[in-house]
Amino acid sequence: MTKRIAAAAFFVLAAIAAVAPIRSYDYFWHLTTGRWIVEHRAIPQFDPLAVASAHVPWINGEWLYEIVLYALHGIGGDAGISIISAMLAAAIFAIAVLITSQDAGVALLIAAVGFAGASDRLGVRPAAAAALLIVIAIGLLGSRLRLAPLTIAYVCLTIVWINVHPSALLAPVLALISILQIRSAGGSPAGPPPARRQEAKTRQRAAGGPADEPSALRSIILAGASAIALLVNPYGWNAILAPLRLTSEIHSGAFVNAEWLPSTFAFFPLLYVTIGAVLLLFIGTKEKRANAWRLVIFALLAALAIRYVRNQGLYFAALPLLVPPIGNFSRRVSNGIAACALIPLAWVFQHDAHRPGIDDERFPARAVAALKSYNLPGNIYNVDQFGGLIEWTFYPERRALTDGRNELFREFIEADAVAHRDSRAWHAMIAKYGLVLAVDEYQNEKIEVLDVASGERRALPASLVRYRRRDWALIAFDDAAMVFARRDVFPASRLDAIEYRFIVPDDPGIGYANAEFRDAARREIARAKVQFGDIRVVRELEAGAN
Known part of the structure; x- marks a missing residue:
């Protein structure tokens, strides 16, 4: 099996396996x-989208990705973006198969393992584009390009990278690490095996072509040029400093983001298994000096992946290029190894729903669409994961409260945490930001309250405590969220036509005081089924009312 056939086959199979609903909560604010x-x-120099963001400079190091995303969305919509995202994920590893010096079967197996490890990290997000760029970067560093075209290519890559994702800070570091290459010994991750490379070099010299530049000088020039190229962005030095400041804020405990948590073995065993396996291969390889640069890059990316979950995509994307050469095998053995690559690909395929578009279990698309159809004006309270969708749907006519850009909402995050515990702080926040609508998530746990009349403690659904029905009207819901409107802001006649008075979506089994209320709830459930479809919450409400 040739490398081209192997890479093409991998691309097709991986692209099919990678097609999935969009789940990244950041997707919509990137789009907006x-x-x-x-x-x-x-x-934008300051955040124009959300009402609770701090008035501080917004260093948006992903602006180029966002322009491309918006342009592609205009062509294919959400479904098209899902398909393009799958093709991008497949291309990352297909390119690695094509340029690695490994045997074709070995390359396919390593790429398939890397693809499985990265499958939940390479969604519709700038980090996926960064994963492609790091593969290209390592491929360039291991190539036999002459210094001038190599420097131009690497500088261009760095410029694109720093305007797509802050992981571009790795570009000059990778270039500097490449100083460890011993090219005569065959330390390149890309291109032909050592003997064929040396033969090609001899032919090049015989033809009067230039020999490779000295490794040390080459790497120093590349690293310096790449470091300077990092400054080619709208923010200058601040684009370099911003991710470092954000890391410092994360360490301070100002907010918690799942992507910034450490990668534990319990949740990410494949990460640790691959680290152990590759380290054993490095220990066993005979050409340790020739592979030293691979080992250093591998150790760097492995450490970053262990430190933060968000870095796993970079680690797994680069993995096929960093495994030390295992050797060439007979066609029969190579094909057998290639067949083993089907196992991780099949695992990825069977672990997801393969339909394009957005995941309506994560995004309140139906509820927000209903809110849009009501044409109720005013700012909207929301949990951060729904902010992007609200911004995409309503901005600039109506504004969301917050979204997933934690660095812009540090003060608000603290205030919102207090508001969840203190009703006075909650009402103060509503007044401060002029919030008249709310798109809130479901909470599994009920809240214990004291019944003033009876003196008894009762456990109530969170929505009945936070959005008391005397103050708020439930006007829409779906499997992801509930939508409420303030009664003191909108005319009763306007809310009467759209309100759901008798059902409680976050407690479908709630008891009804009498048959009249139960019958009214059943009528509302039937109306909801027509309005929102046969969704999970509606089915649960039907079961609870029977």
Whole structure:
């Protein structure tokens, strides 16, 4: 099996396996930002989207990705973005198969393992583009390009990278690490095996072509040029400092983000298994000096992946290029190894739903669409994961409270945590930001309250405590969220036509005081089924009312 056939076959199978609903909560605020940049022909210096963001400079190091995302969305919509995302994930590893010096069967197996490890990290997000760029970067560093074209290519890659994702800070570091290459011994991760490379070099010299530049000088020039190229962005030094400041804020405990948590063995065993396996291969390889640069890059990316979950995509994407050469095998053995690659690919395929578009279990698409159809004006309270969808749907007519950009909402995050515990702080926050609507998530745990009339403690659904029905009207819901409107803001006649008075979506089995209330709830459930479809919550409400 040739490398080209292997890479093409891998691309097709991986792309099919990678097609899945969009689940990244950041997707919609990236999309909205791309639209803002295109419409204003400028990059926002301060956040224009959410009402609770701090008035501090917004260093948006992903603006180029957002423009491209918005342009592609205009062509294919959410479904098209899902398919393009799958093709990007497949391309990352297909390219690695094509350029690695491993045997074709070995390359396929390593790429399949890497693909399985990265499958939940390479969604519709700038980090997926960064994973492609790190593969290209390592491929360039291991290539036999002459210094001038190599430097130009690496500088261009760095410029694109720093405007797509802050992991571009790795570009000059990788270039500097490449100083450890011993090219005559065959330390390149890409290209032909050592003997064929030396033969090609001899032919090149005989033809009068230039020999490879000295490794040390080459690496120093590349690292210096790449470091300078990092400054080619709208923010200058701040684009370099911003991710370092964000890391410092994460360590301070100002907020908790799952992506910034350490990768534990219990949740990510494949990460640790691959680290152990590759280290054993490095120990067993005879050409330790030739593979030293691979080992250093591998150790760097492995450490980053262990430290933060968000870095696993970079680690697994680069993995096929960092495993030391295992050797060439007979065609029969190579094909057998290649067949083993089907196992991780099949695992990825059977662990997901393969339909394009957005995941309506994560995004309140139906509920937000209903809110849009009501045309009720005003700012919207929301949990951060729904902020992007609200911004994409309503901005600039209505604004979300917050979204997933934690660095812009540090003060608000603290205030919101207090508001969840203190009703006075909750009402103060509602007044401060002029919030008249709410799109809130479901909470599994009920809240214990004291019944003033009877003196008894009762456990109530969170929505009945936080959004008391005398103050808020339930006007929409779906499998991801409930939508409420303030009664003191909108006319009763307007709310009467859209309100759901008798059902409690976050407690479908709630008891009804009498048959009249139960019958009214059943009528509302039937109306909800027509409005929102045969969704999970509606089915649970039907079962609870019977």
